[in-house]
Amino acid sequence: MTKAGKSVSFKVPTSKLATGADAWIANRGAEPASDREGGNVTALKAVEAAPLPAPAPAAAPKEKMSRFTIDVPESLHRRVKMQCAGRGTKMADMMRELLEREFPEA
Template sequence: MSTKKISIGTKPTAKPAPAAADAWVESRVPAEGPEPMKRLTIDVPESLHRTIKAQCAMRGTKIADEVRELLLQKYGQA
């Protein structure tokens, strides 16, 4: 039986970021684009989750997209 030899490279060093990079990040203006998203976590009964998941699977949609659409219908566009 032959053994395979593997060489592992050197360990990366933790170089600090250049000061210019920090200054750029702090002073940059965000580009126009889609509105940033925020995460919303809710608890629902298992039976409701199972129903939503099955319906979304049959339609080929994601639960998050369905819930987002319902929230937009209820609360409108911000």
């Protein structure tokens, strides 16, 4: 049994918004020039970008990760999640740290 597919083409009209957005992306780091007509920016002047920080040293290749799933009471999950949020850390990072501390490499 063969299903014949129907081919439909769409024509997406260009809008002034899309053109403006494309121009903004192309000119990131530029700011509007002082000449304006009717509230529209008519030109962009370049802005000197701040120097980029030096790249971080190359990290050692990461070890392949494996999934570790456990069931915990909701109250414990909530406490861990609140503590991690307060510290600005991810729960997975905290659990890995706890496991590393409890089970150090020999």
